Structure formats: C-alpha cells, structure tokens
Amino acid sequence: MEIDKAIxxxxxxxxxxxxxxxxxxxxxxxxLYSIEEVAFSFNGGKDSTVLLHLLRAGYFLHKGAxxxxxxxxxxxxxxxIYFESPSAFPEINSFTYDTATTYGLQMDIIRLDFKSGLxxxxxxxxxxxxxxxxxxxxxxAVGQEQFSPSSxxxxxxxxxxxxxxxxxxxxxxxILTCKVEYCSLYDQGYTSIGSIYDTVPNALLCxxxxxxxxxxxxxxxxxxxxxxxxAGRVKKSSSGCGHFPADGGGLNxxxxxxxxxxxxxxxxxxxxxxxxxxxxQLESSLCRKLxxxxxxxxxxxxxxxxxxxxxxxxxxxxxxxxxxxVYGGVGPLHSDVTLxxxxxxxxxxxxxxxxxxxxxxxxxxxxxxxxxNEMAQLPEGITELLHHGKLPEPLIKCQNVIILTATNVSxxxxxxxxxxxxxxxxxxxxxxxxxxxKHFTTNLxxxxxxxxxxxxxxxxPDLHIGCHRKSRNGPLVISFEGKEQARIELAVEALxxxxxxxxxxxxx
Numbered sequence: 001m002e003i004d005k006a007i008x009x010x011x012x013x014x015x016x017x018x019x020x021x022x023x024x025x026x027x028x029x030x031x032l033y034s035i036e037e038v039a040f041s042f043n044g045g046k047d048s049t050v051l052l053h054l055l056r057a058g059y060f061l062h063k064g065a066x067x068x069x070x071x072x073x074x075x076x077x078x079x080x081i082y083f084e085s086p087s088a089f090p091e092i093n094s095f096t097y098d099t100a101t102t103y104g105l106q107m108d109i110i111r112l113d114f115k116s117g118l119x120x121x122x123x124x125x126x127x128x129x130x131x132x133x134x135x136x137x138x139x140x141a142v143g144q145e146q147f148s149p150s151s152x153x154x155x156x157x158x159x160x161x162x163x164x165x166x167x168x169x170x171x172x173x174x175i176l177t178c179k180v181e182y183c184s185l186y187d188q189g190y191t192s193i194g195s196i197y198d199t200v201p202n203a204l205l206c207x208x209x210x211x212x213x214x215x216x217x218x219x220x221x222x223x224x225x226x227x228x229x230x231a232g233r234v235k236k237s238s239s240g241c242g243h244f245p246a247d248g249g250g251l252n253x254x255x256x257x258x259x260x261x262x263x264x265x266x267x268x269x270x271x272x273x274x275x276x277x278x279x280x281q282l283e284s285s286l287c288r289k290l291x292x293x294x295x296x297x298x299x300x301x302x303x304x305x306x307x308x309x310x311x312x313x314x315x316x317x318x319x320x321x322x323x324x325x326v327y328g329g330v331g332p333l334h335s336d337v338t339l340x341x342x343x344x345x346x347x348x349x350x351x352x353x354x355x356x357x358x359x360x361x362x363x364x365x366x367x368x369x370x371x372x373n374e375m376a377q378l379p380e381g382i383t384e385l386l387h388h389g390k391l392p393e394p395l396i397k398c399q400n401v402i403i404l405t406a407t408n409v410s411x412x413x414x415x416x417x418x419x420x421x422x423x424x425x426x427x428x429x430x431x432x433x434x435x436x437x438k439h440f441t442t443n444l445x446x447x448x449x450x451x452x453x454x455x456x457x458x459x460x461p462d463l464h465i466g467c468h469r470k471s472r473n474g475p476l477v478i479s480f481e482g483k484e485q486a487r488i489e490l491a492v493e494a495l496x497x498x499x500x501x502x503x504x505x506x507x508x
Contacts, residue, residue, distance in 0.1 A: 003057040006178045015173045019054070022162040025146050026058030027065075029129055029160045037128040038160075039079040039121075042105070044092040045193050046220070047133035047163065049099075049182050050174050054162055055131060056103065080105040081121065081130070083114055087195035095183040102181075115154060122155045129158040135166050136351040136380045168226025169354045176221060189217020191229040202232040226354050227381060262430060263298040264290050265317035269329035269338045271305050282327055285409050289416050294432025294483065295323070305329055310341025318345065318401055323429070327404040327412075330396075342398055343379035351380035359385075359394065386428070388418040395419070397428075433483050438492060440504040441475040449476065452498040460491045477507070 007019045029038060040055055042048045056076055082096055100107050108125075110117035121127065134141050141164065148159045163171070168191075175182055185193055189201030204225075205218040223229060266286050272278040280302065287297050298321055303309040310329070317324045329338035343350045357376040378396065385394040386402075395415060396403040402419075406412035423429045442449065449467075457465050463482040470477070478495075480488045496504065 025162040044096040051133040136349040172221040186220040264323040265321045291435040305335040311344035314345035350377040353378040437481040
C-alpha cells in the first residue's frame, strides 16, 4: 500500500483528485467483473507504468473492502498482456520483464499484431474487460469514455480507461510522488515512446554542450508544456537537436506563389444574434481587418449555441479555407459551447490544459479550484495559447482556427492589433499585400449598367466588381477591389468610357 500512502501524504490536491477518480474506476471494474475476466495491457511506457501501480493500489483496496487484507506485493492476480515487437526499444523490453519479475505479473506475451493477438487471447481466456493506459490526446482516445466497448470489427471486450482524463503533468506527478521505477529512456529526453523507427528524444529538452559538441537531454518530467509530449514522435533524421516536426495544421507552409489567394471564414456563435437581440458588429469589422492584410473572406456564418452546429460549421470551413476566425460562446456558462464544438470538429477531446490552468489560477484566484474548471478545458493536442502583454487573457489557436474572445468592436481592435504584432515575431499569420478599393455612385438604372459591368468583369478578372444599394430608390453603389491600384484605375477609366461624362461620382 505504499502507493496509496504516498498519495495520501502528498500536498498535490489535483493529483489526489485524479488518483481517487482512477481508483474508483478500477474498483468499479473489479466489482463488475471477476478477477479471471479482467486483464491489463502493459507496454512499458510511462502511462501504463502509472496504470500498473494504480491497479496494484486499487486491487488491494478492493480486496481490503472484501475483508481479504492478507498478501504481499507479488500477490497481484490481474492478468497482464504484453505485445512484444521487434521494433520496440531494448530498454522497453528490459524494463517490462524486470517489472513483471518485481511485481509477480502473470504475463501473456503476444508476438502477433495487436488485433490478431487479442483475438487469439480472448478465445483462449475468459477475458471480458481490459485496463488500458489511454489518455485524452492519444490517437486512440477519440470517442472513448472510462468504460467503452471495443470498436466494430474487433473482438468484443470492455475497454476500461482509468487515466483517460489525466494530463502529462499528472502522469509525472504520480511517478515522482510515488517514487516508482520507470523506463530509463525517459531520462534521456524521450517524452512519448513508440517504435525505434518513429521515436527520437524531444528537441525541446535538448541541452547542447559547446565544449564537447555533444547533445544531452533533460529528463522527460522537465518538459514544461505537456501538450508537446509527442514532439519526438517523428521519423528519425540526422538533423539532431534542432530537429522539430513541422506544424502541418498551421499557416507556416503556405506557398508564397499563392499568397494572393489566401481565404478566411468567419463564424459567430450566438443565439442572441440569430434571435435579433444583439446586432453583430464584429463581422464587418473583421472583414475589413482581413482585407487590410490581403486576405479574402469566403464565408460568414452565424450558428446556434449548439456543439453539433459549431462542429459542423468549423469542420466544413477549416478544410476549405486557410484560416477560420470564431467568436462568441467562450466561457464557463452552459451556452458557451464553442471550444467543445471545435474539439469535436477536429476529432479530439476537451482536456485540462496545464498552461491555461495556471493562467486561470492567477487570474481568477480563489474561485478556481484546480480540479474541474470548465474554462481550463481546451481541445487536446491541437491548442496553442497566444500571449500578449496588452491582452488580459491569451487567445486560443487550434491549428488553422483562431478563437477570439472579443464582445465588442473596441475589444476586437485590441485583439487584432495584438495578433498582428505577434505575427511580426512569428509565423502566426501571413501578411499579404492589402486590398485597395474605389467606390462610385450613379443614378443610372440597373438595366442601363448591367451589360457594361458584366463585360468589365471579363476584362478585369483579377478585380472584384460589386454593386449594391442602400435603399431601393437610392443611387447604385459600384465598388472596385483588388491588390493593384493601377488595375483599379484602368477599370475605372474603362467604365467611364462606356457612359456619358458625369454618370458616376466618386464617394471614396
């Protein structure tokens, strides 16, 4: 019971909460299934190491509740599954077998692929539930709960995920607090271990030694931002310490030859806009701001405060635009569903973000408990916080989706200025040649101008030529917009030649 004792004596309130929740899930599973019907999938990694010790504690607490308190640390009867792979690190194999000896694990070693090996095992053994060390943000975590039946096409069993809501920080807090052994690779800068072919030390932990020219790495628990634990899960290369995977979901790799065609979509979330209670002034302001940096706005949408509506709109727009700007529906209220909708659009979970959690702890003070603060839940694995000294709170970026928290034009102006300033020191946005425009009014009728304007559109395909009226009987307003002032002047001259002098009045 050294695990339970270490947690109870810890001052880490958050860790205690995570521990208690995980132990509850384990004990619930052990109450639902007999000991012969459960198994534990162990792979030697940090997450499954944590789960091993949680299971040890949960198993003996369960036995104690049944009045069976005798036994030593090797009296651990939960069957353990280990999928041995030729591409695994030798250190992982050694740690796994040493751990099995130390704790008397009943090991079923499988050398087939995961699905085939599982099918064979479940045919031979009466296993109905398997404990997994899956955490939110893992590729396999999408759609899972703490108790989740296996996916369609797989052998039937219950997936039990006691640490599903744990963060990278929680995992290392547990390991260090309980002083349990872990694989030596984590002391060499590895933060997320796959196979020998797709795993390198995390470049963020690299420490160069100028005197010897060698590259050293800090241990995994020194990684400041847990969201970047998978930064070492890339193809090995010779680029060494400076190697870092490119962010394929951002705007950094845009072909400069196509910069003039970058598009953005704007999504407003708010029932109050759709019901007419609030007049949305941010939309037109954002359109002007985007045009000022050379971006074209492809769509503007307003959606209900509904997770599915937000998810559908974001999913549709993020794949057809270079950037999506979303505002409204961010906060702790029941109607604030924007972040949940964005997470669903990307197929990830909302999970506690350590950096944002610390920010909230300082900003909100005593109102923040640190256990289940909904405002600290951000889309797992895809979120970047955009800090600026002039902003009271960081903006949130999820790949090519930026969430603005402005509620009026004045707040939007401040956030936009900060975004542009941040861009000058990073590749946050691509600043293009701004759009320029000219506007004219005429008392000519639509019928008189229609044919000439249509021909003008064919003559100047690089310009946007638009028409509108402020009232049915008011003058027709004609707009020319493009990237080159000279092209606009040529189009204006061509328009003048088609009509009598004085037919148009410049309103710029």
